[in-house]
Amino acid sequence: MNRYYNPVRTVQGPGALGQLPELVEELSPKGHILLLLYCRDLLEHPAVQRLCSQWGSRVDVCCFGQSNPNVEQLYQMYQETRELEIGLVIAIGGGSTLDVGKSLCCLYASPVDSVEQLREKIATKDYNRPACPWIGVPTTAGTGSEVTSWATIWDPQLGRKYSIDTPANYAYAALVDPLLLGSMPLALAVSSALDAAAHAAESYWAKASNMASKALALEAIRLVMGHMEELLADPRSPGACDAMSQGSLLAGLAFSNTRTTACHSISYPLTMDYGIPHGAAVSLLLAPVAALNCGAAADARPLFTAFGVSGARELGEKITGILSRAGYPVSLGQWGIERQALPQLAERGITKGRADNNPVELTPQIVLEILTGLL
Ligand SMILES: [Fe+2]
Numbered sequence: 495m496n497r498y499y500n501p502v503r504t505v506q507g508p509g510a511l512g513q514l515p516e517l518v519e520e521l522s523p524k525g526h527i528l529l530l531l532y533c534r535d536l537l538e539h540p541a542v543q544r545l546c547s548q549w550g551s552r553v554d555v556c557c558f559g560q561s562n563p564n565v566e567q568l569y570q571m572y573q574e575t576r577e578l579e580i581g582l583v584i585a586i587g588g589g590s591t592l593d594v595g596k597s598l599c600c601l602y603a604s605p606v607d608s609v610e611q612l613r614e615k616i617a618t619k620d621y622n623r624p625a626c627p628w629i630g631v632p633t634t635a636g637t638g639s640e641v642t643s644w645a646t647i648w649d650p651q652l653g654r655k656y657s658i659d660t661p662a663n664y665a666y667a668a669l670v671d672p673l674l675l676g677s678m679p680l681a682l683a684v685s686s687a688l689d690a691a692a693h694a695a696e697s698y699w700a701k702a703s704n705m706a707s708k709a710l711a712l713e714a715i716r717l718v719m720g721h722m723e724e725l726l727a728d729p730r731s732p733g734a735c736d737a738m739s740q741g742s743l744l745a746g747l748a749f750s751n752t753r754t755t756a757c758h759s760i761s762y763p764l765t766m767d768y769g770i771p772h773g774a775a776v777s778l779l780l781a782p783v784a785a786l787n788c789g790a791a792a793d794a795r796p797l798f799t800a801f802g803v804s805g806a807r808e809l810g811e812k813i814t815g816i817l818s819r820a821g822y823p824v825s826l827g828q829w830g831i832e833r834q835a836l837p838q839l840a841e842r843g844i845t846k847g848r849a850d851n852n853p854v855e856l857t858p859q860i861v862l863e864i865l866t867g868l869l
Contacts, residue, residue: 498706500750502641503667506743508736510671511586511631515545517667518582518629525581525626528552531571531595533559533587534633534677542586554578562765562772563590564648565616565656569609572601582666583628588686589637592630593645596665597658599624616647616656627666633674635738636686636773638693638746640668648766655762657847664750672739676730683729683738684722684820685773688813690742691718691801692757692776697749698797699787700851710748715800717741726819756783756856759848760864763839768829774822781810782864783852790854826868836865 505513518528528549536542537555546553556575560567571594580602585595602625606612615621630640639645644659678686694714697707721737728734760783761775770778785806788794803809814824823829831839840861843849849856 496705498704498751500641500664500747502665504641504670504743505667506670506740508671508673508732510669511539511674512541514541514584514629514631514669515548517669518545518549518584521582521627521629521666523581523626526552526579527554527581529575529578529580529583529598530555531558531583531585531587531591531598533557533591536586536633536674558591558594559587561588561590562646562648563594564650565609565613568594568597568601568647569606569612572598572606572612576602576605581626583626584631585628586631586633588632588634589639592632592637592639593647593658595628595630596624596639596663597645597647599626599628600658600660600663602626613649613652616658617654619659621658621660623662624660628663629667629669630665631669631671631674632742634678634682634686635672635675635735635742636689638690638742638749640665640670641743641746642750650766653763653766653842655766655845668743670739670743672732672735675735675739676732678729680726680729681771681820681822683725684816685771685822686742687718687722687725687738687773688777688816689773690738690745691715692773692780693749693754694718694741694745695780695784695797695801696755696757697745697752699794699853700749700752700755701853702752702851704751707748707751710744712796712800714741714745714748715797717744719801722816726816753851754848755852756786756849759845759852759856760843760861762845763842764826764829764831767839768831770829771822774817777813777817778824778826778868779864780813781806782867784809786860786864787853826865831869833866833869836862836869840865
């Protein structure tokens with residue numbers, strides 16, 4: 495049966511952030527404080543200024559601008575804000591800022607007193623319903639975090655990645671404003687767009703895919719790939735920004751129901767150990783994983799058509815062409831990975847919840863072959 499569910503109110507389009515004050519008014523948060531978690535200079539945005547003047551001292555602001563948030567950083571944000579009586583978290587930023595915002599909502603309901611306790615709690619998924627709602631305002635077009643119910647938290651010390659993951663933690667609303675994307679440098683804009691394309695492709699072939707998620711995924715890929723040239727020519731182009739904003743949102747809605755598969759699973763140690771930006775890592779894996787999966791999937795043709803290619807080999811050429819024009823290395827060797835590191839990367843690339851959602855079973859040998867092909 496085709497079951498699809500996503501409860502997030504979405505507002506997409508130029509100027510969407512302008513609706514924030516009315517949205518908060520409508521939600522009428524119960525706690526005393528509105529925690530505004532932000533990155534960059536967004537406190538100066540007129541809608542944020544209007545919100546601050548309406549709610550006065552009830553607004554508390556915190557800056558969080560790091561990428562790939564880790565357990566220590568999350569604990570620090572939690573420590574800084576845990577004593578406030580928070581009724582709403584508003585997260586304005588990239589996927590990392592949104593992930594920290596939604597994680598805090600969970601932690602306020604399940605207190606911890608040390609990084610070690612936090613690590614234990616999220617590793618064992620020992621948390622209650624979120625203590626308060628959150629609103630997501632993405633400033634990149636890629637992660638889809640504004641419409642998913644999980645957050646990625648890294649643990650470089652233990653070489654692990656956690657997912658703070660509960661269906662109760664969908665956002666109250668997402669404001670997806672393409673006008674916020676115009677300050678992204680080319681490399682970040684392309685990496686984010688390819689992350690969205692990977693979410694959509696993986697959602698399409700995921701074991702958990704359904705009729706609605708497939709339709710959302712194909713349209714997301716058409717939008718992202720159909721405007722890639724425009725983005726490469728000018729990452730500030732209003733047309734490209736709007737298309738990437740729509741595509742990323744649709745991809746997020748698609749994989750909010752299906753999760754990701756082999757590309758994301760295999761990419762995590764590449765990002766953790768070698769610093770390959772997430773979107774670059776997952777997109778390098780798209781073609782070899784498509785070659786693996788599409789033989790098993792009966793309806794691979796619409797997927798390749800949406801990418802504008804005839805098959806997996808052409809997809810690989812297209813992705814590496816885009817990555818190199820954005821200034822990224824396109825082989826694992828160029829990222830500093832040596833052949834002898836591949837077997838352990840292959841073992842660690844098989845992660846629960848992602849690898850087992852892939853339509854073709856992943857073994858260390860299969861992953862090793864994929865990584866060797868990218869060397
Ligand atoms: Fe991703």
